[in-house]
Amino acid sequence: MKILTSSAMKIAESIAVEKGSSYMELMEQAGKGTADRILGLADVSGRQVAVLCGKGNNGGDGLVAARYLAEAGAEITVIFVMGRELSALARANLYELEKRRVHFLEPDAPLTRRLEAIRKSDVLIDAVFGTGFSGELPAACKELAEAANNSRAIKVALDVPSGIDCDTGLADKDTLRADYTYTFAALKPAHVLKASLPLCGKIELIDIGIPAADIAAIPDGITLLSxxxxxxxIPKRQEDxxxxxxxxxxxxxxxxxxxxxxxxxxxxxxxxxxxxxxxxxxxxxxxxxxxxxxxxxxxxxxxxxxxxxxxxxxxxxxxxxxxxxxxxxxxxxxxxxxxxxxxxxxxxxxxxxxxxxxxxxxxxxxxxxxxxxxxxxxxxxxxxxxxxxxxxxxxxxxxxxxxxxxxxxxxxxxxxxxxxxxxxxxxxxxxxxxxxxxxxxxxxxxxxxxxxxxxxxxxxxxxxxxxxxxxxxxxxxxxxxxxxxxxxxxxxxxxxxxxxxxxxxxxxxx
Ligand SMILES: NC(=O)C1=CN([C@@H]2O[C@H](COP(=O)(O)OP(=O)(O)OC[C@H]3O[C@@H](n4cnc5c(N)ncnc54)[C@H](O)[C@@H]3O)[C@@H](O)[C@H]2O)[C@@H](O)CC1
Ligand SMILES: Nc1ncnc2c1ncn2[C@@H]1O[C@H](COP(=O)(O)OP(=O)(O)O)[C@@H](O)[C@H]1O
Ligand SMILES: [K+]
Structure with a gap:
């Protein structure tokens, strides 16, 4: 199996786009695949789903998942962790989500309300940072991390739990600990490295429409030994x-x-x-x-x-x-x-x-x-x-x-x-x-x-x-x-x- 670093993943993504997909379509597949898996875990109808949403495309994936889960009857609360100025792709998906009956907690909402939304959630989607993260978690994320880690919700991280550098496995001490990590197209080093593995929970790979042969052909891919x-x-032996x-x-x-x-x-x-x-x-x-x-x-x-x-x-x-x-x-x-x-x-x-x-x-x-x-x-x-x-x-x-x-x-x-x-x-x-x-x-x-x-x-x-x-x-x-x-x-x-x-x-x- 091939493992892709964040830069190799970008290459895979661009190859998929050259071959006729689009960045929007890849995000749609990531979010839909996530929602399908969550629906396989629990009946979300009438249940509280909180989405911790970052500014980048990881947040965009969370917003797509929220749309599908809203359609399945979930009560969605989107918490903007890093502000509301989202990447173009995430913004387009926010626009779609705003047409639904969804609750948004703005960046300036009182901390108590955000903590309350986390506390009462049945499913918590961590879509703050994905492959774009490195360094330390910003204070805005840390203040929610403890509540998230203590929550009784099923915790689902998109791509990687926020706080983990996907290439090195380095994890901020306040990293959101997932029960499930749904990763897209290929595993990343953090899903194998022993420093970050215990924080990921059960790791599942979601197909976003990039063929396995294309992933296997990425020159910078890393093969996981099997x-x-x-x-x-192992050299063969002959009886004679x-x-x-x-x-x-x-x-x-x-x-x-x-x-x-x-x-x-x-x-x-x-x-x-x-x-x-x-x-x-x-x-x-x-x-x-x-x-x-x-x-x-x-x-x-x-x-x-x-x-x-x-x-x-x-x-x-x-x-x-x-x-x-x-x-x-x-x-x-x-x-x-x-x-x-x-x-x-x-x-x-x-x-x-x-x-x-x-x-x-x-x-x-x-x-x-x-x-x-x-x-x-x-x-x-x-x-x-x-x-x-x-x-x-x-x-x-x-x-x-x-x-x-x-x-x-x-x-x-x-x-x-x-x-x-x-x-x-x-x-x-x-x-x-x-x-x-x-x-x-x-x-x-x-x-x-x-x-x-x-x-x-x-x-x-x-x-x-x-x-x-x-x-x-x-x-x-x-x-x-x-x-x-x-x-x-x-x-x-x-x-x-x-x-x-x-x-x-x-x-x-x-
Ligand atoms: N590559 C692909 O093929 C696909 C990527 N998708 C999603 O896109 C994600 C990657 O999106 P992005 O590249 O937008 O990255 P992220 O959404 O992971 O976030 C990156 C943002 O966080 C900031 N950031 C990084 N470290 C920080 C720190 N320590 N403190 C504060 N801010 C920090 C960056 O400056 C950037 O603005 C993937 O993890 C995945 O969830 C999906 O949409 C599916 C397709
Ligand atoms: N925590 C660990 N998990 C898995 N393998 C480990 C761990 N710690 C060490 N190893 C493996 O054990 C071996 C230790 O090698 P090394 O440090 O050279 O030992 P020594 O020189 O004392 O014989 C290496 O193959 C390394 O991959
Ligand atoms: K994440």
């Missing part, structure tokens, strides 16, 4: 095969004070079907790996004074790189002069697809241009803080502009970016964008990222394209996280439980 898409990206057919993954990482990370990434890689995993790590790390995993093989590397892989191991690493069909570098690696040099060496001389995670990325952060030296495709898997180190942008900017930041980095350095967060975003060098909706707070624990890196690297080693490996990996990892949370709760689940859930999720997906 089980079906992920399943299609041997371990050599499923790839050889070289997992470079570990240092004496972080031994668990390579264990987690190796186990998750093996659970996802790779033929062989070789762990290249300092000897003390390999002892820990050996006590946990029976199925992988080892390449013991010399240890530096700080306990990480020493640069003296570079020749041995070159040989191992010749063996592998894909690589993973960074889990528990640590950051020091030796590992920085090693990471640069692996990027510039490894001729196979490579996943760079965690400290691998922290080693790159001072000079991300080294990514351009890669001889084969690279996937980077930064969380927001690591992306901040890589780009020099603040965590806040990255969170608010996650799609652009990921897409620009992918384009600039020619890598596939898996920008991890409560909603992980995938961006390719060709600006294809994906977002993940599943997963839960139980994944917000040290080690979850290592599990994801192993899953993606496993698919890559089996021959999946970087995009397919990222799509399958991100979805499967989050789904395994959801399964682990079902069994253990988000509090108690561990990254190891996520690995244990992978087989069951694979069974469902395949």
């Amino acid at each position: 089980a079906e898409t992920a399943a299609g990206c 095969s041997n371990k050599g057919d499923y790839g050889k993954l070289l997992n470079v990482g570990g240092c004496v004070h972080m031994t668990g990370a390579v264990i987690l990434s190796t186990l998750s890689a093996m659970r996802c079907g790779v033929g062989l995993v070789k762990v290249a790590a300092p000897q003390p790390v390999l002892s820990a790996v050996a006590s946990h995993i029976l199925e992988c093989i080892y390449s013991p590397l010399p240890v530096s004074e700080s306990g990480s892989i020493s640069i003296d191991g570079v020749e041995q690493l070159r040989t191992e790189m010749g063996w592998a069909t894909a690589g993973l570098i960074g889990c528990g690696l640590s950051v020091c002069d030796d590992t920085r040099l090693l990471v640069e060496e692996v990027i510039s001389s490894f001729g196979r697809p490579l996943v760079i995670d965690a400290d691998g990325l922290n080693c790159v952060a001072e000079n991300p241009a080294m990514l351009r030296k890669a001889l084969a495709p690279v996937i980077i898997t930064p969380h927001i803080k690591e992306m901040s180190r890589l780009t020099g942008l603040s965590v806040e900017i990255i969170k608010n502009r996650r799609f652009d930041v990921a897409a620009q980095f992918a384009e600039k350095y020619g890598v596939t970016v898996v920008l991890k967060d409560s909603n992980t975003v995938i961006a390719t060098p060709k600006r294809e964008l994906f977002i993940n909706g599943n997963g839960n707070s139980g994944l917000a624990k040290g080690g979850s990222g290592d599990v994801l890196a192993g899953v993606i690297a496993s698919f890559l080693a089996q021959g999946a394209s970087p995009l397919a490996a990222a799509v399958a990996g991100v979805f499967l990892h989050a789904e395994a996280g959801d399964m682990a949370a079902q069994t253990f709760t988000p509090y108690a689940m561990l990254p190891s439980d996520v690995i244990e859930s992978i087989p069951f999720v694979l069974k469902q997906l395949l």
